[in-house]
């Protein structure tokens with residue numbers, strides 16, 4: 085694996101770093117109050133960040149997958165909220181249409197998603213189907229030229245704000261995972277109801293909602309892929325989506341480490357910076373090592389994906405390790421900051437709250453271990 089970024093990738097890194105520092109950082113407090121970052125997303129659309137890997141023919145920036153991962157990593161150092169919105173919008177909101185859509189579906193949706201005019205969301209999880217995604221209960225019944233969907237979804241990132249929803253429902257309940265189909269649903273479809281926005285521990289500027297479908301009519305031309313292909317579509321896109329969440333985790337961990345190093349060198353106790361104490365400097369050393377290991381796993385998975393090679397196991401390993409690193413490093417960062425770390429005056433408590441969910445969404449750490457262990461058999 086080449087550990088050096090290409091010139092194009094370095095340009096992406098610089099552009100996103102500058103944007104995050106100049107545009108996002110001043111708005112982090114607003115995001116913490118739960119304000120959805122419409123304005124930031126619009127600017128990201130203008131910069132080509134909402135369709136980084138989409139082909140130019142569909143209005144995308146046509147850059148490689150590693151460039152996309154660089155963007156999520158850099159954005160998440162400043163705001164994990166923006167990191168997750170972009171990851172869900174791209175990996176599981178737009179890519180299912182790009183990889184499994186008809187030419188007509190691609191032409192209709194991808195240019196608007198890639199420009200940021202539309203925001204995407206992914207609707208798989210249900211109240212009784214989380215890790216066991218294949219047991220979903222939402223039903224889709226064909227009547228003439230449309231499907232009628234009934235059911236409900238939970239924990240839908242970007243829900244309520246998104247314009248396009250990739251919805252998974254069972255068209256053949258007796259067939260288990262092979263009876264699941266995928267649909268592209270426009271936000272104004274009658275019968276689509278946006279429910280409660282969850283009050284979360286972290287990621288306050290990101291929306292996480294419940295959705296209900298009541299006799300929701302989806303035209304047959306909005307079936308994505310073939311009937312019964314839905315579970316495969318969900319899993320294939322989650323494989324790749326998990327690298328995005330791993331990059332988000334890496335960004336959070338790196339930000340917490342950088343803040344800890346800075347603070348430990350400035351904070352004087354007993355007449356010297358606290359970094360001069362082995363108890364603190366060893367914490368920093370462990371943070372640095374874990375962040376570096378996470379970086380290697382994240383960019384290895386991204387590199388394989390950029391080459392078009394299989395990366396399911398590597399993606400799960402990257403997500404498992406990077407999310408664990410984010411939780412551990414942010415916990416230790418609060419310890420380095422002491423009492424100040426427990427207050428909202430410093431960003432480490434936000435990093436800590438934002439980190440935890442990376443071990444949960446897009447497949448819990450336990451699910452990643454299942455995927456990894458199956459590949460080792």
Ligand code: CAA
Nearest residue numbers: 209214215216217218241261316319320323445446447451
């Ligand atoms: N790619 C393509 N096909 C796949 C696949 C993949 N990664 N994984 C499984 N499949 C196929 C299998 O090959 C199998 O088909 P065949 O029978 O033809 O071989 C079929 O799907 C069923 O596979 P399994 O028997 O392995 O399915 P399972 O029910 O045991 O589940 C699982 C496997 C890996 C545990 C899966 O259920 C899973 O990943 N669960 C976690 C769900 C998840 O990640 N949810 C996240 C929600 S989205 C989210 O969080 C986004 C957000 O908002 C931030």
